Amino acid sequence: TGGFFYVLGKIEELLKEVTLKETKKKKIDAFLHEISSLLSAIPETPETELTDQAWLPKGVQVPFLQVPFSVKGKFRFVPPTELKVVGSYLLGTCIKPEINVDVAVTMPREIFQDKDNLNQRYHRKRALYLAHIAQQFSKEKLFGSVKFAYMNSNHLKPILLLRPQGSRAWDWGNTTPEPPTPHYNNSILCDTVLLSHLHFLSSAATDFPGMKDGLALLKVWLNQRQLSKGLGCFSGFLVSMLVAYLLMKRKIVKMMSGYQVLRSTLQFLATTDLSVTGISLAKDVDASLPVLDDFHQAFEVVFVDPSGLVNLCADMTASKYHQVQFEAKRSMEILDDRMVDGFQVLLMTAKPMLRAFDHVFHLKHASKLQGACKKMQLLNELMDRGGNYVATALPFVVSLLARGLAGRALLVAHSLPQIPEWSIDAEPPKHKDVGPLTFGLLFVPEFAASTLEKGPQADHPEALDFRTFWGEKSELRRFQDGSICEAVVWEADTICQKRLIPEQIVRHLLKLHADIPESSICYNGALLESVIRTGQKESGTGEEAMVSVVCSYDDLSRKLWNLKGLPLTVTAVQGVHPALRYTDVFPPIPMKPIYSFHTRIRTKHLLLPSEEKPCPAYIAPLKIICHMEGSGQWPQDKEAIKRIKAAFHLQLAELLQQQHQLVCRPAVTHTDVYKDGYVFRLQVAYHREPLILKEVVTPEGMLKYQDTEESRQLELETLHLPYLTSSLHGLQQQHPVFGSTCRLVKRWVCAQLLSDNISEECVDLLVAFLFLHPAPFTPPSSPQVGFLRFLDLLATFDWKNNPLIVNLNAGLTGEQAIKNKFVAARSRLPVMFIATPKDRWSSMWTQERPSVQILQRLLVLASESLRTLEEQLMDPQNSQDVKVTPWGEDVILV
Amino acid sequence: GLGPCRRASRCALWFLREKVGRGIAPASLYRLFSLLCVKDSLSRLFTRCGPVQSVEICDKPGPGEKKEKQTSKFFNRKTVTGFQVAYVVFRKPAGVQAAKTLSREGPLLISTESHPVKTGISKWIASYAASVVDREELKAEVDAYMQDYDKKIAEEEAKAAKQEGVPDEEGWVKVTRKGRKPGLPRTEAANLRMLEREKQKRARKELLNFYAWQHRETKREHIAQLRKKFEEDKQRIALMRAQRKFRPY
Known part of the structure; x- marks a missing residue:
């Protein structure tokens, strides 16, 4: 894949492609300045009860789901004390396609009262504050559009999206200083530490040019894998914090280049499971701070920020982290593989779920998860998540599936709930508006289609657990070794049905444990397979038919090897027909001639189809090459070789008929053998024949070899096609x-x-x-x-x-x-x-x-x-x- | 020209030209026909113009390159696709004249009720039946051919053995594989192998980096190589950039 410079050069070009140009930055800065002056000019409003929102003009709706509506507390708008650009723009790690400039607006202290951290009062005030700003800004000509959105699709965190006359998006969050119940608290805390995170990151980035490049590459890597958007995503901010952590732990040093930062970070992700051993950026050990174990109690994935209070991965499910980890592992293997163009594969290739996972299924109606929360008794968690039943149920549903598919699936992944932005005069989107949730399954090929789920022995204590997990599907079975165990047996007759056992499992478990009806699940596993279905009956997708062809062929080749009475031995029998490498679209089906449809011609041992009877079925001949031993007895003349081959065809037919009672029909170029309802077309080959066809004698009397059409054809048939067939046959086994x-x-x-x-x-x-x-x-x-x-x-x-x-x-x-x-x-x-x-x-x-x-x-x-x-x-x-x-x-x- | 033949589905072109002299008898017609046309139906069709002497079918219209006689029933049989040419040779020149005026009598039918041309399933059945080889016949032909072949080879070998070591009129002795001192086979591969061996031998004799100037030279070449590679890489990247290969999404 080229020299060192080539790899570096490509990375450099990619960075140029995704990072912001200097001229753009100037424009953005000017724009920010204007926003700042506009913001300080927004008039104050008189103090009102939180529930009294009559002061808000008609053109704007509060971007927050106010359920229940009644809550104590007062609110008034006061222009912000501080306006700060935070996040990737300032660090210079902001990359395309979505150039977002995060601006944090600090709400003045006087807006807040005691106990504002309770009952979503803080979030309400935050939303009202934002609504007022939105309403004021919507009148300005400066902006192309003013819209609301949820930050990382977290419905507690509305933000204001400002686009200049043009089309870029601008993010607005707002923050306040206030001190800390896990997810709810975490969401308040996050706002309080925005600025300190920025300082932390910018100190990490000073004198470290490689960090900027490394982060850009990491973000591209995450984007290509659809990991960087939605609720609980591995965001650009998170990956920046991770790089800062690695810097702190000296796994990364400031001398490193962008590529090295990428590599070290992937290496760390590949080898560390944050859902088991969390990490923390907090430096000093303060007894008042929670320890990592406390975080693990409350969250699935733990990465604590420098303050020691906030979990940066609070919304991430363990499954999502495992996916990140899996991707990192795979990427490390790719980087170490010299045969693969790592740059192209890691950074330039998108991995949408449909192409990345073996089976994909959709939960059509996210609202069904409300029932799931009830069924799984997650009411406390639901409160913690502010009523967001999708976010509440998701981790439980995923871990349920992961347990049910353990052994079959390498990875059970889910899409990240995403809520699109909405205009400021519209109601904020509900939880069900996340649209369908998509799940992806990546299989272990050896076990994915197994029909048996063997459980513990009947008298073991775990048996009860197994029974409750699988419900009535679990039954007692006696196994060959004499043990009596709990087991689940899935019904599937054909190979294609067996491939859909995971579907049975998914449907069964979701129904049993999460009350999700089958009609809400849209499972995309074998929708396309109908086009390769064979036969009139339910005979599957032809895979069994192919196996039976190959079995019959194997038997025939054994018989050929052991044939007695041939002057030369058979050195190799090789198939060339696509069915013998499992790639024939419709493999032949065993056929027996219907005698009454034929006229019998005894002298020739021939059944001739009758004109007035229905046309007999076509049996596609399966071509087989039969290599004969090389020997001095072979003539070295192309015409003579043809005769000898014909003689072999005659003799093979005779011997197969004598020794194995197979019906054979010899011809000049082949012998047809009727066996098990198939017709095999045997063709004898002599390995020197192509060479003899190529021989040319020059005028000087020198022997030269020159490809001719005939020799090329023969080589393809007797050399290359058998090789291809046996290689692909091997591939099918794997x-x-x-x-x-x-x-x-x-x-x-x-x-x-x-x-x-x-x-x-x-x-x-x-x-x-x-x-x-x-x-x-x-x-x-x-x-x-x-x-x-x-x-x-x-x-x-x-x-x-x-x-x-x-x-x-x-x-x-x-x-x-x-x-x-x-x-x-x-x-x-x-x-x-x-x-x-x-x-x-x-x-x-x-x-x-x-x-x-x-x-x-x-x-x-x-x-x-x-x-x-x-x-x-x-x-x-x-x-x-x-x-x-x-x-x-x-x-x-x- | 004449009207197209009705039953012959692929027959579209009809040419009529008188052929004089050159190879075939003077009174012959030449036409382009489709595959369905067979010898006897042609001769039957044209007897109405006069007695037909013979019908010859060949691949291309051309001056009487007499087809070499098909020697084998089984081997080297050419399967012809597309149009063929038939020469109808009349006994008398009047036949040709009559044929020229045929067009006015309406289309000629190859397949008639008394002599139908097989089509469709009956044709397939017939060709299937014809494809079945008679084992004894094939065996006999192969055996006969091989006997001839063996005899020919034996004769050649005897001849070669007699000439072995006998100088020709200029005094040269031909070296063969069979002789007392077998020479190298005269093949291209052997020639190449020998050249390669010579080259290696020469390379072994040369000393590498023995003199200071040799050393300098090698170094310079190495650097030039690196520089060339660098330039190549740069060009490749420039090309990829031009093709917008660096846009990740």
């Missing part, structure tokens, strides 16, 4: 959904009417790439996610400037050489270039197809299909039946 993904993809290509323009082997290799080089993802464990990533790969890969290197069997070293040679010879190479360990320079499966135009068309179709499909899959209100049949210019969904 990744059970490889075949199904391939088949989905082929269906898609066919639906675009482009199947003639791209070879099947090329599609197989593209899909193999997704499994062999999944970074920044993990290898797909469901056909759907594999398919989505295929579309993304096709649409975003830079085919013009890069070869796609598929490291089959990990047999490749020196890929840089391939890249260099590729660049040097680009114009002479196929438009889509795929290199494998055995085919580094020629990209044999894409040589003739696709053409430039077809590739271009494919890319357009892929990105359009991806967009439409993702939209559908992310929208649970939409119809469940997703079928993509893009046709012509537009994508039509049926």
